[in-house]
Amino acid sequence: MSNTSSHLSKWSVSSRIFHWISAVLLLVTWVMIFLYDNLDSNLYIGLHKSFGISLLFWMIARVINRAVTKAPPPISMPKWQLLLSQLSHFGLYALLIAMPMAGLLMSVYGGRPVDIFGLFQISVFVTPDRDLARFYNDLHTDIIWPTIIAFTLIHIAAALYHQFVKKDNLMARMK
Ligand code: HEM
Numbered sequence: 001m002s003n004t005s006s007h008l009s010k011w012s013v014s015s016r017i018f019h020w021i022s023a024v025l026l027l028v029t030w031v032m033i034f035l036y037d038n039l040d041s042n043l044y045i046g047l048h049k050s051f052g053i054s055l056l057f058w059m060i061a062r063v064i065n066r067a068v069t070k071a072p073p074p075i076s077m078p079k080w081q082l083l084l085s086q087l088s089h090f091g092l093y094a095l096l097i098a099m100p101m102a103g104l105l106m107s108v109y110g111g112r113p114v115d116i117f118g119l120f121q122i123s124v125f126v127t128p129d130r131d132l133a134r135f136y137n138d139l140h141t142d143i144i145w146p147t148i149i150a151f152t153l154i155h156i157a158a159a160l161y162h163q164f165v166k167k168d169n170l171m172a173r174m175k
């Protein structure tokens with residue numbers, strides 16, 4: 001067991017902050033659409049869009065942070081596991097960027113500007129098109145969302161596997 005706490009190589013502080021705030025923003029964005037689905041109040045769809053766009057900006061900043069900071073060297077594991085983890089992390093980045101983009105495109109192709117917390121508005125920057133609005137709606141709700149759920153569940157299961165089965169202290173790298 002080489003990763004004892006004394007010489008544990010952690011993710012940079014900025015990477016850790018980006019990771020956990022992304023997770024919280026994803027959760028809050030989902031809670032808002034859940035409240036909207038159940039209470040049918042326009043307040044919650046507005047908050048859903050505002051938090052979703054916040055996550056988009058956050059993810060763009062996160063990608064830049066990822067490019068300019070050094071990732072810790074991977075812990076030792078079979079090559080196929082390392083490859084899968086890298087693919088799934090790349091997938092999560094792509095999904096968390098594609099999801100709010102699809103939401104934004106669904107809205108503007110539907111002819112609706114997007115208000116962000118009453119602070120500013122993203123205007124309708126395309127020619128509204130019902131078919132495209134429907135396409136991005138389907139992409140948002142039927143394709144990307146189930147994929148995010150699957151990737152996130154696998155991601156958390158992998159973290160728990162490292163924590164409780166392999167006991168290799170992987171989780172501490174992101175804490
Ligand atoms: C990562 C960010 C986002 C996540 C995880 C997310 C997730 C979801 C989910 C799970 C639904 C519900 C589907 C259902 O009720 O079955 C939904 C619906 C919706 N989302 Fe998002 N969303 C995000 C970003 C956005 C953004 C940025 C916008 C617009 C600017 C947006 C606009 C909408 C709209 C209008 C609906 C309702 C669609 C309908 O009722 O047909 N979303 N979203």
Ligand code: HEM
Nearest residue numbers: 019023026066089092093152155156159170171172173174
């Ligand atoms: C309870 C929830 C979560 C736990 C325990 C967790 C744990 C971890 C750990 C330990 C790592 C580092 C792996 C390593 O050092 O090789 C990591 C990385 C990562 N996590 Fe999570 N995570 C959680 C939630 C999420 C969520 C919700 C997302 C996004 C949907 C996410 C996206 C990522 C990404 C993209 C990386 C790779 C970081 C990079 O390469 O920059 N995580 N996570």
